[in-house]
Amino acid sequence: MTTMPTAADLLPLLPELVLVGGAFALLMLDLFLGESKRIVTHLLAIGLLLAAAWLAAAGVGGHGTVLNGMFVRDPMSDVLKAGSCLLTALALVYAWPFLRQRGLYQGEVAVLMLFAVAGMMLLISAGNLVMVYLGLEMLALCSYALVAIDRDSPLASEAAIKYFVLGSLSSGLLLYGLSLLYGATGTLDLALLRGAIAASPETTLLLTGTVFAIAGIAFKFGAAPFHMWVPDTYQGAPTPITLFIGSAPELASFALAFRLLEGGVGPLDDRWRLLIAGLAVASLVVGNLIALMQTNLKRMLAYSAVSHIGFVFLGFAGGNAGGYAAAMFYVIVYAIMSAAAFGAIIVLSNQGFEADEIDDFKGLNARSPWLAAMVLCVMFSLAGIPPFLGFWAKLAVLRAAIDGGMLWLAIVGIVCAVIGCFYYLRVVKVMYFDEPVGELVPRRDRPLQVAFAANALALLVLGLFWNPLMTWCQQAFSG
Template sequence: MTTMQATLAMPVASELVPLIPELTLAGLGFLLLLIDLFVSDARRGITHVLSVLALLLVGAMIVLGVGSGDEASVLSGMFVRDTMADVLKVCTCVVSAVALLFFWPDLRERGIYKGEVSVLVLFAVLGMMLLISAGSLVMVYLGLELLALSSYALVAIDRDSPLASEAAIKYFVLGALASGLLLYGMSLVYGATGSLDLPTIRNVAAGVDHPMLLLAGVVFMTAGVSFKFGAAPFHMWLPDVYHGAPTPITLFISSAPKLAAFAMVVRLFGFGTAPLAEQWQPLMAVLATLSLVVGNVIALVQANLKRMLAYSTISHVGFVFLGFAGGGAVGYASAMFYAISYALMATAAFGAIVLMARRGFEADRIADYKGLNARDPWSAAMVLCVMASLAGVPPFLGFWAKLAVLRAAIDGGMLWLAIVGIVFAVIGAYYYLHVMKVMYFDAPEEGHAPMEARENGVMRFTFAVNALALLVLGVFWNPIMAWCQAAFV
């Protein structure tokens, strides 16, 4: 190698150092894909265990600071490694690993577990990590599409189920539409600023006298982002997809991707178009209000637990948008805290359904949980913890998350929005309390014995840890909030 070649190679190699966790995850994903070719169906659990270990390894690398350094931005600013990125990536890896622990017993029992399931999850997490660290519009779209394509395939993994196939088609078609809206918005922003780099877009936006083209791009990007979040009125895909997909898949797509969606909003709006905050914050407030109203009101009349949780997801997205509407470091930190809290709560909520389900019995009707305490008091107590946290009952984690975003909205001068949030938090508590009432005070339906959890030690232990974490972290929530605040100092 000549001196010139060595000089050129050194900066390229150094720019790849912050991407070591992402490169490791990509390499392990391809390795597992090759290993799966030589593993029989009877030993398919090997690739599953390796995929869980891969996620934990990558999360540990980020915690230990592997690849982190003084340079926060590499690849000409396309990739950003900062505190927010590291915290969200660790949470994404942990939540995804927990989700995978629910995959194997349920999907194997249904006969639909395939080796590519774990690989698709790894590549979906890779897409989330790229999206979280996006420093340009190109990286935002690359990470988003990698996540989306993996998610479409996961939803359609049960090809013999008409419900799952229908959900996958709806997800794909509406997802393509949302991607088109987002891409069109990005093209307008590029046309107005002449750059794909988010810091440059921010600098140009601060000096634009007539930002109509730029604002049009922001509106289209808001529509695309709202779809990915599942915010009203762009929520039409979410109930059908959550209901139609196999429950372990629903568990995954309802939790970790919300962390990546949060990062996408912060990168595009909080960092990229921050000078236009006075224009897009009221839009966030409107989306928050619509999500709170639509999600909570429709969830009240649901008899299917998965659909109820789907509509409650819309309401929780409304609370995340409360933080965005508040704006500033306090608002973003509060929204980040809520996104992390909700990811843990969603994992536990759908994990309860997976734990109770059997072949031919989905355990997805609220009536199925009648008398659960009579047969399995421990599982009933764990489900109680999950529902209490989702309802925002103190001292569970969900209470502090709601309190944080409500305070952020008030600090941002949107008292009316905080009042709306409080009113619909009270309304939303009803359908969670209804599940608790069914478990403890209703007798099982005639001809149906009280159900109980599976006799799977790993799954029961995972669910118990997840549910109890909502109580423990509710008592010791300050460190999580401190990490979120450190991301926006």
């Protein structure tokens, strides 16, 4: 017999309760604000995200398992929740001038992002298959609406439809896999699921459910060969929305993979590690080779995202606490780099000019040496060139793969990292060695330029002082 939770029992849910309560309050407040005062909703949303990030990072409310095991708050969840909130706050900073200039900004943008983060936080702390699906769909439904925010753009509408259809397919695959796992074990609780698998002999039903669950995870990550939604969605969505869906949700996808694979079907790791290794190879090869051929910067970044998911999977394939810490470190680093890369497009865009072609960056150094230097920091970090942060992330997952007995996988990763350098350095080449073409006038929005500079310079500063972040990730799995 279950008992009703008390206020003390709900303390681990404090960041989520604050965020959801604040989101409903902002939704009501926006009804009474005119167009000229919409900045109030926007700033309050950013403040709310920063407050939720602090509550998570500081451990306010304490750790524990509540709601009859459905919700688990632990050190790993605190790190990922703080990261998700901070990245979404950064996305809102980038979104304001871009969407306002195009007449696309509505109060719903900030509120949808808040509810999407709430879904991420539930997914990150899921201790039950029902909570996994609840958090996932809450995130997905908000993301579909955000991609379709520009209703007058045929490209955005097409991207939203493709994202919705393929996202629904991936949700169906995942749900089918979860139902098979429940059918094989008779429990929805992830901890009990793991115990039942360890105690029972292998069954075809169990393995089939694991395969479908991994397919659903790969869809949500955008890993090859389940990546078909990524390039069209990234290109078609307004750039600040692309920045959001390409950064913060990756942290929730990592939590989804960890909770299901290690927390749920961990005793089958000798099987699913090979599947993850295969997805890593496919993502690295497909992502890097197709990115080489792109002329549109957003599509190039989309295919590079597929290759970066391959690197995340290197850590998972390595297994053990060190591999998971390396994978979490990588996904956090990638989210920061992705935000900076799309931030560069936003800073250089103006009304009627999207700056989303690689050729749009020609001669940028001659026009704005400071912005060219910031974009260089972003591209060098994405390429994994020392001492930038991306180098240490790649090194961590490669080491995890080797420690996990997968030297061949690490070699594939190294080769693909070298290939990836080419298309990132091509952007640097057009900025510094090509003649300017057309009129490229960077935005004069001071907050936007400060945010982009801080985002880009963080890749260099954190690259020089990366140990605290890596230690934080390792401590999340030390228990």
